[in-house]
Structure formats: structure tokens, C-alpha cells
Amino acid sequence: xxxxxxxEPQTTPDPRKQLKAGxxxxxxxxxxxxxxxxxxxxWGMMPIYFTWLVPANSIEIVANRVVWSVVFCALxxxxxxxxxxxxxxxxxxxxxxxxxxxxxxxxxNWLTYVFAVTxxxxxxxxxxxxxxPLVSVLIGVLVLKxxxxxxxxxxxxxxxAAVVVxxxxxxxxxxxxxxxxxxxxxxxxxxxxxxxxxxxxxSLSVETAVLTPLALAAMIIVTAMGQATLTxxxxxxxxxxxxxxxxxxxxxxxxxxxxxxxxxxxxxLLQFMTPLIQFIMAITLLGEHMSYERWIGFAIVWVALAxxxxxxxxxxxxxxxxxxxxxx
Numbered sequence: 001x002x003x004x005x006x007x008e009p010q011t012t013p014d015p016r017k018q019l020k021a022g023x024x025x026x027x028x029x030x031x032x033x034x035x036x037x038x039x040x041x042x043w044g045m046m047p048i049y050f051t052w053l054v055p056a057n058s059i060e061i062v063a064n065r066v067v068w069s070v071v072f073c074a075l076x077x078x079x080x081x082x083x084x085x086x087x088x089x090x091x092x093x094x095x096x097x098x099x100x101x102x103x104x105x106x107x108x109n110w111l112t113y114v115f116a117v118t119x120x121x122x123x124x125x126x127x128x129x130x131x132x133p134l135v136s137v138l139i140g141v142l143v144l145k146x147x148x149x150x151x152x153x154x155x156x157x158x159x160x161a162a163v164v165v166x167x168x169x170x171x172x173x174x175x176x177x178x179x180x181x182x183x184x185x186x187x188x189x190x191x192x193x194x195x196x197x198x199x200x201x202x203s204l205s206v207e208t209a210v211l212t213p214l215a216l217a218a219m220i221i222v223t224a225m226g227q228a229t230l231t232x233x234x235x236x237x238x239x240x241x242x243x244x245x246x247x248x249x250x251x252x253x254x255x256x257x258x259x260x261x262x263x264x265x266x267x268x269l270l271q272f273m274t275p276l277i278q279f280i281m282a283i284t285l286l287g288e289h290m291s292y293e294r295w296i297g298f299a300i301v302w303v304a305l306a307x308x309x310x311x312x313x314x315x316x317x318x319x320x321x322x323x324x325x326x327x328x
Contacts, residue, residue: 032261039254044277058115066215068245103207122282128180129275135185151311158304166297200256
């Protein structure tokens with residue numbers, strides 16, 4: 001998943017470009033929505049992809065994901081002649097420091113997520129991304145000292161109640177969900193410190209480059225322990241692991257294209273696609289069990305999200321009215 005960014009101002013399409021190949025050109029918003037559906041849809045289908053990589057363990061999968069992402073990003077940067085942007089980012093200590101921290105956070109997120117999916121905990125992984133928006137709101141309060149609206153406080157309270165119910169359901173704290181939610185929420189917070197100073201591909205390149213020495217060391221250790229599968233399971237398995245770079249970068253690029261065309265509200269609503277798809281795939285294709293108590297816990301989470309979405313839409317409507325009157 002990606003970090004919500006501010007969208008660019010929408011412009012009126014050029015009438016001369018309205019027709020292409022005999023069909024009207026899609027509006028900026030429609031195109032942004034398609035890119036967003038592509039990004040969040042691909043992220044939602046990740047559980048199936050990672051199960052294909054078994055018997056590789058989570059450490060080997062994440063290590064390969066880092067290394068092959070660097071390779072794929074290098075190809076994109078070379079084709080797009082973006083090495084100047086990489087150089088600018090590297091020379092800026094603040095940007096490098098921020099992206100290094102972001103890289104460590106996303107590594108924790110990836111490792112936890114892959115471990116969850118490959119060990120039969122995809123449902124709990126989806127829970128992590130369901131409660132991620134609530135965690136982001138909580139980070140805003142604790143770190144940025146933001147003041148929450150009443151509905152936001154209600155959503156956070158209901159979300160906390162859901163965690164309590166799920167803790168009783170699982171018989172333990174749902175640590176996988178919480179690690180995923182807090183690591184990705186923190187990742188989003190750190191990335192927002194960079195703002196629009198680096199684009200998506202530059203950011204991913206720097207983050208994964210910082211992690212590459214650790215990833216290579218992990219691959220060497222896994223190989224020394226006799227647990228490496230990259231070259232020992234046939235060409236199909238090798239290329240599946242090598243494709244982790246493409247699988248990582250493509251949805252991120254789609255997200256960047258979507259975020260530049262849609263409002264923050266639009267992106268915020270689309271993001272719920274990912275955990276919903278993950279949840280459906282976990283209980284259908286992966287055959288994970290949902291007890292009655294867990295259904296109750298998830299239902300409470302969904303109520304919290306519904307409250308948060310309602311607040312988001314109301315805030316967007318108020319902001320739109322204020323802007324409209326200001327222009328008038």
C-alpha cells in the first residue's frame with residue numbers, strides 16, 4: 001500500500017483532445033479512479049502471490065523483494081532518465097534520513113505481512129490494514145497534537161473496543177494486525193515528512209537501496225543454513241521470486257498516478273479495497289476459519305471504519321462549501 005498525498009488541481013480537458021480513436025477521452029477523475037482500483041486491487045491480491053512463493057520462508061521472500069525491487073527501479077530510472085533525482089535525494093541529509101527510517105519501517109511491515117500470509121494468518125493481516133486508518137488518526141493525536149472531531153473520537157473508541165473483543169477471540173493480543181497497522185501508519189507519517197520532494201519511484205529506490213546490504217546478508221545467511229530456495233526449486237520458482245520487484249513497484253506507480261488525479265477523500269475511500277479483498281481471499285481461496293467471536297470483532301472494526309468514512313465525507317463536504325463561497 002501507498003501513502004495518501006495531496007492531489008494536483010484538476011484542470012478542464014482540452015476539447016481538441018476529447019476524441020481519441022473515435023472515443024471520448026476519460027476524465028481526469030475517472031482515470032485516477034482506474035489507477036487507484038489497479039493499485040489497491042493488486043495490493044489486495046498479494047496473499048495469493050506470496051503463497052505461490054512457498055517453500056521460501058518470509059525472510060528469504062522479503063530479502064528477494066528488496067533486492068529485485070532495487071534492480072527493477074534501476075531499470076525504470078535508467079529508461080526515464082531519473083538518476084538526477086536520485087542524486088538530489090542522496091545529497092539531502094534530511095531526505096536520506098527520513099527515507100532510511102521509512103525503509104526500516106516498511107521492512108518490518110513486509111516481513112510481518114509475508115510471515116502472516118505464509119503461515120495461515122491472512123485474515124489477521126487484513127485486520128491490520130482495516131485498523132490502519134484508525135492508527136493514523138491516533139498518530140495524529142499523539143505525535144502531531146491534532147484535535148479530533150467528535151466522530152473521529154468515536155471511531156477510535158469503537159476501534160479500541162474491537163481490539164479488546166478480538167484479543168478474547170484469538171486468546172491473545174492480535175499482534176500481527178497491530179504490528180502491521182502501526183508499522184504502516186508510522187511509515188505513512190514518516191513519508192509525509194518528505195512531502196512532495198521526491199516522487200514514488202525515487203522514494204522506493206532509496207528506501208530499498210538502504211535495505212539492500214541487510215537483504216543481501218539475509219540471503220547469505222539463509223543460504224548458509226541450507227534454507228535458500230531461489231536457485232534450487234526450478235526456473236518457475238526463480239522467476240516468481242525475481243518478479244517480487246515488479247510486484248512491488250507496479251502498484252506503487254499506479255498509486256502515484258491515482259493520487260495525482262484524485263482528491264485525498266477519493267484516495268481515502270479507495271484504500272479500503274485492499275483489506276476487503278485480502279479478507280475475502282483469506283476466507284475463500286485460502287480457506288482460513290472465522291469463528292463467531294471473530295466475526296463480531298471484525299464487525300465492530302467495520303462499524304468504526306463506517307464512522308470514520310462518514311466523518312471524512314462530511315469534512316470534505318464542508319471544505320468544498322467553504323471553497324465555493326470563498327471563490328464566489
